[in-house]
Amino acid sequence: MNLTLHVWRQANASEAGRFVTYKATDISEHASFLEMLDIVNERLISEGQEPIAFEHDCREGICGSCGFMINGEPHGPLPETTVCQLHMRVFRDGDEIWIEPWRATAFPVIKDLIVDRSPFDRIIQAGGYISVRTGGPRDANTIPVPKQNADLAMDAAECIACGACVAACPNASAMLFTAAKVSHLNLMPQGQPERDLRVVDMVAKMDEEHFGHCTNHGACQEACPKGISVDYIARLQRDYRRAQMRRPGDLVG
Numbered sequence: 001m002n003l004t005l006h007v008w009r010q011a012n013a014s015e016a017g018r019f020v021t022y023k024a025t026d027i028s029e030h031a032s033f034l035e036m037l038d039i040v041n042e043r044l045i046s047e048g049q050e051p052i053a054f055e056h057d058c059r060e061g062i063c064g065s066c067g068f069m070i071n072g073e074p075h076g077p078l079p080e081t082t083v084c085q086l087h088m089r090v091f092r093d094g095d096e097i098w099i100e101p102w103r104a105t106a107f108p109v110i111k112d113l114i115v116d117r118s119p120f121d122r123i124i125q126a127g128g129y130i131s132v133r134t135g136g137p138r139d140a141n142t143i144p145v146p147k148q149n150a151d152l153a154m155d156a157a158e159c160i161a162c163g164a165c166v167a168a169c170p171n172a173s174a175m176l177f178t179a180a181k182v183s184h185l186n187l188m189p190q191g192q193p194e195r196d197l198r199v200v201d202m203v204a205k206m207d208e209e210h211f212g213h214c215t216n217h218g219a220c221q222e223a224c225p226k227g228i229s230v231d232y233i234a235r236l237q238r239d240y241r242r243a244q245m246r247r248p249g250d251l252v253g
């Protein structure tokens with residue numbers, strides 16, 4: 001198949017970017033979207049041009065490294081599919097495809113399609129941990145976990161920190177990401193000692209990193225390649241209110 005790509009090219013965060021048009025010719029419909037970009041990059045390199053910078057690692061939909069906008073949709077047109085798992089067969093021969101990085105103040109462009117998602121790391125650092133005693137591990141079944149909680153925690157832990165939820169949100173809110181990360185620990189017995197501080201500190205860090213607030217658009221859930229539900233945002237709100245009632249002196253606003 002032959003395609004026309006309009007790709008956002010930007011040297012760094014301080015320089016202006018622009019769309020540049022490229023032809024992607026003789027692309028197999030079985031190629032993944034990233035393989036298609038690899039082919040385009042090989043051709044650019046052979047012509048002495050700068051290849052298109054994009055992020056990737058596992059290419060199996062599990063690491064969260066990849067991700068950019070394809071025709072205005074985070075990770076492209078397929079639901080619950082990362083860019084690395086998207087294949088060219090979902091496009092038609094002759095299509096024009098617009099490719100650009102996540103757009104959010106909190107995620108400045110590093111180069112072309114790569115953005116700085118380190119604010120996510122700092123939200124995790126603010127509360128995404130548990131306290132454990134050193135020594136031998138306890139037998140697994142000495143800490144019973146209700147099945148419903150285990151399932152909910154596992155679903156929340158599917159978040160791969162890709163940032164699509166932020167890119168999809170008109171407020172560039174990181175609430176779905178933060179809610180998933182708070183919930184997967186707050187639902188487990190091991191997460192209880194820091195439960196209140198976790199939600200307070202992670203929400204405070206989210207605000208500090210210039211993410212917007214949630215106004216219930218729900219675009220995050222639609223864009224999420226792991227199907228994380230906005231129900232986790234409601235769960236975060238409940239945990240936050242509970243912490244606020246317990247430790248009002250720790251909270252701002």
Ligand code: SF4
Pocket residue numbers: 158159160161162163164165166176177180220223224225226227228
């Ligand atoms: S909640 Fe979904 S869209 Fe947001 S960072 Fe996690 S996996 Fe990506």
Ligand code: FES
Pocket residue numbers: 055056057058059060061062063064065066067082083084085160
């Ligand atoms: S490269 Fe790992 S999720 Fe896409």
